[in-house]
Amino acid sequence: MTRRFRRLPGYLFLSLAALGSLFPLYFMVVSATNTSQEVLGSKLLPGTHLLENFESLASTQPLGSALWYSAVNAVGTTVLALVITSIAGYGFEVYHTKAKDWLMGLLLLAIMIPFAATMIPLFQMFADFGLVNSSFAVILPFISTPFLILLFRQASRNFPHDIIEAARLDGLRELAIFVRIYVPTMKPTFAAAAVITFMASWNNFLWPKVILVDNAVQTMPMLLSNIRAGYVTDYGMLMLAVLIASLPAMAIFLVLQRSFAEGITGAIK
Amino acid sequence: MSRRTAPTEEAARSAPSPHTKATGRLSRSLGSSSPKFRLAQRRSLTGWTFLIPASLVILCLNFWPMIQAFILSMKTGRGTRLNFAEPLWSNYARLFDDEIFKLTLQTTFIYLIVQVPIMLILALILANLLNDRNLRFKGLWRTAIFLPSAVGLVSYALVFRTMFANDGLVNDILLGFGFIDGPVNWLGQTETARMVIIVGLLWRWTGYNMIFYLAGLQNIDYSTIEAAKIDGANAFQTFWYVTMPQLKPIILLTAIMSTNGTLQLFDESFNLTAGGPANTSMTISHYLYMVSFRNSPNFGYAAAISYVILIIVAVLAAFQIRVGDKRD
Numbered sequence: 317m318t319r320r321f322r323r324l325p326g327y328l329f330l331s332l333a334a335l336g337s338l339f340p341l342y343f344m345v346v347s348a349t350n351t352s353q354e355v356l357g358s359k360l361l362p363g364t365h366l367l368e369n370f371e372s373l374a375s376t377q378p379l380g381s382a383l384w385y386s387a388v389n390a391v392g393t394t395v396l397a398l399v400i401t402s403i404a405g406y407g408f409e410v411y412h413t414k415a416k417d418w419l420m421g422l423l424l425l426a427i428m429i430p431f432a433a434t435m436i437p438l439f440q441m442f443a444d445f446g447l448v449n450s451s452f453a454v455i456l457p458f459i460s461t462p463f464l465i466l467l468f469r470q471a472s473r474n475f476p477h478d479i480i481e482a483a484r485l486d487g488l489r490e491l492a493i494f495v496r497i498y499v500p501t502m503k504p505t506f507a508a509a510a511v512i513t514f515m516a517s518w519n520n521f522l523w524p525k526v527i528l529v530d531n532a533v534q535t536m537p538m539l540l541s542n543i544r545a546g547y548v549t550d551y552g553m554l555m556l557a558v559l560i561a562s563l564p565a566m567a568i569f570l571v572l573q574r575s576f577a578e579g580i581t582g583a584i585k
Numbered sequence: 586m587s588r589r590t591a592p593t594e595e596a597a598r599s600a601p602s603p604h605t606k607a608t609g610r611l612s613r614s615l616g617s618s619s620p621k622f623r624l625a626q627r628r629s630l631t632g633w634t635f636l637i638p639a640s641l642v643i644l645c646l647n648f649w650p651m652i653q654a655f656i657l658s659m660k661t662g663r664g665t666r667l668n669f670a671e672p673l674w675s676n677y678a679r680l681f682d683d684e685i686f687k688l689t690l691q692t693t694f695i696y697l698i699v700q701v702p703i704m705l706i707l708a709l710i711l712a713n714l715l716n717d718r719n720l721r722f723k724g725l726w727r728t729a730i731f732l733p734s735a736v737g738l739v740s741y742a743l744v745f746r747t748m749f750a751n752d753g754l755v756n757d758i759l760l761g762f763g764f765i766d767g768p769v770n771w772l773g774q775t776e777t778a779r780m781v782i783i784v785g786l787l788w789r790w791t792g793y794n795m796i797f798y799l800a801g802l803q804n805i806d807y808s809t810i811e812a813a814k815i816d817g818a819n820a821f822q823t824f825w826y827v828t829m830p831q832l833k834p835i836i837l838l839t840a841i842m843s844t845n846g847t848l849q850l851f852d853e854s855f856n857l858t859a860g861g862p863a864n865t866s867m868t869i870s871h872y873l874y875m876v877s878f879r880n881s882p883n884f885g886y887a888a889a890i891s892y893v894i895l896i897i898v899a900v901l902a903a904f905q906i907r908v909g910d911k912r913d
Contacts, residue, residue, distance in 0.1 A: 326714045333711055334729035337792060341732060343754065344744050355747065358757040404639035411632020423640060426647040427841075428902050430849045432870045433891040436877055436884050437650035437657060460642035490631045519737030521852045522870075526878065537739040541856055544743055551747055558740045569735040573728065581800040584835060 344562070347555035355551035369556040377557070381532070382539040386518060387564075389454045389535060393517040394510055396459040402506065404460070405468020406494055410480065420469070423462045431522065439526055449530045458517055464509055470583040471505040472498075507572045508579025515565045536561040651895070658888035667885060676889035685864055686890065689872040692779065692865065697847045700783045705839060707791050709832075712798035713824055718807070727799070734793040738852035745785045746772070746857050775865040778858045782866055785853055790846075794839045801835035802828070837909035844901050848894055869894060 347355045350363035373379055408420050434457075442453040475498060483493045499506070521537040528534060534542070540561055543554050569576070658677070661670040670676060680686050714720070715727055733741065748754045749771040756768040771777045805828065813823040829836075850868040854860055860867030869890070877887040 323717075323719075326717070326720075329710070330714055330726050330730075333707075333791075334726055336788065337730050337733050340741070340744050340748065340788065341736070343748060344740075347747070356750065356752045358754045360754075400639045400642070404636040407632045407635030411629055411635070413629055413632070416632065416636065419636075419640060423643050426643050428845070428895075428899050429647050429651050430845065430870075430891070430894050430898050432849055432851075432873050433654050433895040434647060434650035435873075436888055436891065437653035438646065440653075440884075441650065456642070457646045460639040460646075462643065465636075465639055490628065494635070515735060515737075519739070521737075521739050521855075522874070526874075537737055537852075540739045540743055544746070544856055551750075554743060555747065558743050562736050562740045565737065566732070566735040569731075570728070577727075577796065577800065580796060581803050584797070584800050584804065584838075 344555050344559055347552060348559045350552050350555075352549070352551040352553070355555060365552055366556070369550075369552045372550060373553045373557055373560075376553075377539055377543065378532070378534070379539070379557075379560070382534055382536050383560070385451065385533055386535040386537075386561075388451050389520075389524070390514050390518040390564075392451060392455045393458050394513045396455065397461070397464060397513045398506060398509055400460055401464035401509070402468045402499070402502075403494060405465045405470075406472050406498055408465065409469045409472035410475075410477075420465070423465060426462045435523070435526060438523075442527060447527075449528055449533050451533075453527045454520075454524050454535075455517075457523065458513075458520070464513065467509055467579075467583045468502075468505060471502055471579070474582060475501065504575040504578035504582060506579070507575030508583070511569055511572050511576045514568050518565045654888045654891055654895075657885055658892050660885040660888075661883075662885065663881060663883065670885065676886050677892075679886065680889060680893065685867075685872060686869075688864060689867045689869045690893075692867060693848060693850065693869045695779060696783060696786065696850060696868070697844060700786050701840070701843045701847060704787050704791050704843065705794060705836070707787070708794035708798055708839070709836075711791070711795045712802055713828065715795075715799055716802040727796075731792040731796055733789050733791075734796075736789070738789070739856050741785065741789055742853045742856035745781060745788075749781050772858050773862050775862060778862060778866040782853050782857055785857060786847075786850075790843070794843065797835055797839050798832065801832050805831045833909060837905060840905050840909070841902050844905065845898055848898055848901075 343360070346360060346362055348369060349366040350359050351365045351368075354363055354365070408416055438457060439448075442448060442450075447453040479497060480493055483497055488496070519537060520535075521541070524535045525538055525541075528538065531538075531542075540554075540557055543549065543557060657667070659670055659673040660667040661676065662668055672678075711730060715723060720726075736744075750756075751768055751770055751773075755771065756765070759765045760768065769777060771781050809827055809831075810823055813827045818826070849870050851870040851874065854866060854868040854871040855874070858866040860871055864872075873887055873890045873894070876883055876890060
């Protein structure tokens with residue numbers, strides 16, 4: 317009897333946590349199909365207003381362009397970040413020397429620099445180059461983070477050096493070893509880095525809000541925030557917009573979930 | 586492969602040749618002509634080319650603006666017309682008389698002190714429960730609890746704003762159960778508005794930290810946990826004396842990340858409560874944004890505020906590293 321019920325508190329706690337985690341998401345999905353009145357009336361069942369909500373969203377807000385700019389910025393950031401931080405992490409580990417270890421230590425200090433402290437000079441810098449409102453300015457500050465370099469460096473630690481030596485004897489050049497041998501074996505680490513970077517840049521709000529002055533190039537989080545700031549809020553439409561904004565990052569996470577967990581585990585060994 | 590396509594280049598790379606330019610000169614200056622040594626140096630140079638792009642971006646877009654922000658914090662003026670202030674520290678002196686600055690700093694610390702410990706303890710408990718070998722539906726629990734972390738900050742802030750509206754879901758439920766007599770104006774009162782932000786933060790970030798602990802737990806030798814159980818330790822003792830010490834580095838990492846994140850809180854303050862009522866739920870980063878880009882922008886003063894954030898982050902991180910690294 318005690319053996320059977322020993323785990324009960326654990327299951328109870330997990331159930332509560334799972335319920336609490338999923339409920340606001342359920343509320344978001346259901347509310348996207350209801351009218352503003354029904355949302356405030358706390359209707360918790362799916363309604364029939366989904367298409368109407370979509371129509372009012374698409375007609376009052378630049379939904380298509382916001383999705384497009386968000387996608388360009390997020391995909392651009394993710395691809396560039398993966399390329400330059402993976403090769404840097406590999407370089408720091410495989411070719412490590414005292415000077416490189418010192419540089420890595422310096423770069424790690426950047427984790428402590430709050431974005432708030434660099435935001436204004438960054439804005440001035442991009443403004444001087446006439447890059448306000450450009451995707452380039454949105455992407456560039458986030459293509460290299462100490463966290464990602466560290467992730468790849470730690471993962472490189474588990475990459476057997478014998479393979480590198482063998483490949484060298486086979487006459488492979490250093491870059492070719494990285495591209496053809498390292499990259500394919502480190503898929504989980506790349507998946508983890510991709511999930512983290514894509515989610516962060518898809519959802520980034522402060523920097524795009526600062527550097528994208530023109531509403532014509534606004535991103536999804538900016539569009540959501542603008543709906544909120546309006547005088548009358550259509551809650552059904554707002555929840556649909558929130559749902560649409562959330563889907564891409566959630567889909568990426570669900571698809572790459574297994575590799576993501578593996579990649580994080582490998583990195584913090 | 587590359588041997589076939591570029592035989593000459595390959596020969597130059599692998600075979601130590603006296604004609605190699607950069608490395609040849611380097612190794613001579615170091616007084617060594619051993620081919621092996623030169624090869625190592627050549628590889629070291631290759632390593633530099635691999636890590637330079639990423640390093641340059643961080644140096645130019647993190648460290649350099651940080652230095653510029655410091656210079657900026659000693660300037661004064663409107664818009665782009667800035668001159669050095671007289672005295673140089675006048676922006677910093679002004680902070681002491683700025684009531685909103687003090688208020689937002691205090692609010693940010695309330696979020697930090699209340700939310701971060703609760704979140705990390707919850708995440709530890711959840712990770713520990715999920716690490717049980719005999720637990721059923723493990724993947725399901727993990728996905729459900731992590732899923733909030735995949736939602737954007739603005740998105741969830743607006744969902745919570747809707748749920749905690751005056752005539753919203755939370756009031757309806759509490760009224761329905763008879764817990765309250767009339768609707769609570771959650772976002773219109775200081776205490777409740779701050780509470781809603783804390784609840785939101787817990788919802789959004791607990792699963793995220795849990796994933797890090799789970800990863801840490803998976804790297805712990807499970808036999809140490811089983812041995813403790815066989816020796817008669819209960820669940821709490823096992824956790825406290827066996828699991829926890831081995832998790833210390835990751836707990837330190839998550840504590841630093843969460844502290845850093847909380848001190849930079851912006852999206853929730855801006856979208857969930859809009860800083861209200863009367864700026865009492867506003868975070869320091871939100872105030873920084875207002876000073877920088879709203880009303881009459883003052884970059885010099887804003888830079889001084891940003892340096893206060895920078896110093897607090899650095900001091901707290903150093904403190905946490907000291908405490909976390911202590912061996913007992």
